Amino acid sequence: MDIAAGEFLGFLNLNWQLATMLVVGGVLIYLGIAKDVEPVLLIPIGTGILLANIPLGGLVDEGGIFAILRQAGIDTELFPLLIFVGIGAMIDFGPFLERPYTVLLGAAAQFGIFGTFFLVYLLGDGWLHILDFSLRDAASIGIIGSADGPTSIYVSTVLGSKYAAAIVVAAYSYMALVPIIQPPIMRLLTTKEERSVRMPVKATAVSQRTKIIFPIVTVLIVGLIAPKATPLIGFLMFGNLLRECGVVERLSLAAQNELANITTILLGITVGGMMIASEFLKPETIIIFVMGIVAFALDTGAGVILGKIMYLASGRKINPLIGAAGISAFPMSARVVQREGLKADPQNHLLMHAAGANTAGQIASVVAGGAMLMLIPLFG
Amino acid sequence: MLDAFWIVLLGMALVFGVLGLLLGAMILLNKLIRPREKD
Numbered sequence: 001m002d003i004a005a006g007e008f009l010g011f012l013n014l015n016w017q018l019a020t021m022l023v024v025g026g027v028l029i030y031l032g033i034a035k036d037v038e039p040v041l042l043i044p045i046g047t048g049i050l051l052a053n054i055p056l057g058g059l060v061d062e063g064g065i066f067a068i069l070r071q072a073g074i075d076t077e078l079f080p081l082l083i084f085v086g087i088g089a090m091i092d093f094g095p096f097l098e099r100p101y102t103v104l105l106g107a108a109a110q111f112g113i114f115g116t117f118f119l120v121y122l123l124g125d126g127w128l129h130i131l132d133f134s135l136r137d138a139a140s141i142g143i144i145g146s147a148d149g150p151t152s153i154y155v156s157t158v159l160g161s162k163y164a165a166a167i168v169v170a171a172y173s174y175m176a177l178v179p180i181i182q183p184p185i186m187r188l189l190t191t192k193e194e195r196s197v198r199m200p201v202k203a204t205a206v207s208q209r210t211k212i213i214f215p216i217v218t219v220l221i222v223g224l225i226a227p228k229a230t231p232l233i234g235f236l237m238f239g240n241l242l243r244e245c246g247v248v249e250r251l252s253l254a255a256q257n258e259l260a261n262i263t264t265i266l267l268g269i270t271v272g273g274m275m276i277a278s279e280f281l282k283p284e285t286i287i288i289f290v291m292g293i294v295a296f297a298l299d300t301g302a303g304v305i306l307g308k309i310m311y312l313a314s315g316r317k318i319n320p321l322i323g324a325a326g327i328s329a330f331p332m333s334a335r336v337v338q339r340e341g342l343k344a345d346p347q348n349h350l351l352m353h354a355a356g357a358n359t360a361g362q363i364a365s366v367v368a369g370g371a372m373l374m375l376i377p378l379f380g
Numbered sequence: 381m382l383d384a385f386w387i388v389l390l391g392m393a394l395v396f397g398v399l400g401l402l403l404g405a406m407i408l409l410n411k412l413i414r415p416r417e418k419d
Contacts, residue, residue, distance in 0.1 A: 100406035107392075107399040114388040121384045135383070207415040217405050225398050364399055371394040372387075379383040 013055035017277035025049030048272015066273030080150035086260025088239025098203035106360030108306035109326025112299030117142030145295030146365035165274035195344035229370020325354035328361035
């Protein structure tokens with residue numbers, strides 16, 4: 001026997017980097033199970049990290065299961081698009097259609113994407129050259145501000161960022177932290193008087209026919225102006241059409257449940273499998289996580305500031321807090337707005353208005369992702 | 381650096397432009413199609 005023990009015993013190949021990643025995987029699984037932090041995502045991601053970083057496991061090597069899943073589902077953009085069908089089938093755009101003006105709040109809250117992109121590019125190749133961030137990396141990191149995991153995966157993969165795994169984990173992790181990140185910024189930018197503005201709970205009813213036409217019109221408008229957003233908006237609105245058309249309930253339920261669940265499992269474990277020690281343990285990863293908070297904060301700030309402008313323009317009828325829900329973290333940020341509104345006035349129910357801005361943010365984040373995909377190749 | 385500035389400017393303009401059009405379309409749809417009894 002001329003075989004060294006190190007060739008088949010995993011623990012003999014364990015170094016501090018791999019051990020750190022095993023701990024990171026364990027922490028994510030712990031947060032998912034014990035603290036109920038995005039368990040649907042963190043448990044598969046944590047498990048993927050554990051499996052990918054076991055020495056000699058071979059899962060990430062060429063022909064290994066994670067390499068195959070990555071090629072089939074991430075590099076081809078298949079998984080994020082399939083998830084979008086499920087999301088589209090789950091979202092009721094009713095609150096948005098009843099209050100169409102909320103679309104502007106969704107647009108404003110995308111400033112986090114572009115503002116963060118600018119800051120990251122300053123730190124990287126744009127000016128300071130402190131960190132290894134190219135124009136494409138900066139755009140991919142900025143897209144964390146879309147508060148939307150599938151959009152983050154899609155954009156960072158299409159742009160070919162080397163930090164795709166860290167970006168995706170940051171995007172998903174911060175969605176769970178929306179109730180912690182948003183309230184201080186909302187309170188900082190508004191007065192108690194502004195937060196107390198009551199808005200009517202009932203709105204003009206919307207026809208079911210409008211709900212059916214809406215996804216088709218949206219695909220046409222977004223696709224014809226920002227064609228790079230067509231795959232994302234197309235699959236999102238396809239799912240919504242299944243939901244609203246009323247004749248394919250079976251398909252709608254399958255998209256909401258089986259398709260979304262199976263793809264979430266595959267996507268989660270594959271993203272975890274992308275987080276191997278040699279690619280993840282870099283100073284840039286820490287900056288990416290810091291920039292994720294910056295992106296969410298800028299999103300919130302920009303949404304609230306446009307909310308304040310609307311408050312003044314409407315003769316103090318619009319509560320500026322609902323601008324914070326323009327971030328597409330659905331439905332967490334709408335709930336945060338409702339809670340902050342209730343704190344200012346226990347009779348103040350902003351949920352439906354915030355849900356309108358929140359679903360508008362979902363569309364806006366996809367458009368912003370498409371805008372990035374369109375503009376970066378022009379300048380980079 | 382200037383490139384990044386243009387990307388921010390054009391990106392936000394594109395987002396507001398597309399969603400502004402969508403807003404117009406939604407207002408028009410809501411005006412043209414009134415809810416029926418069963419809605």
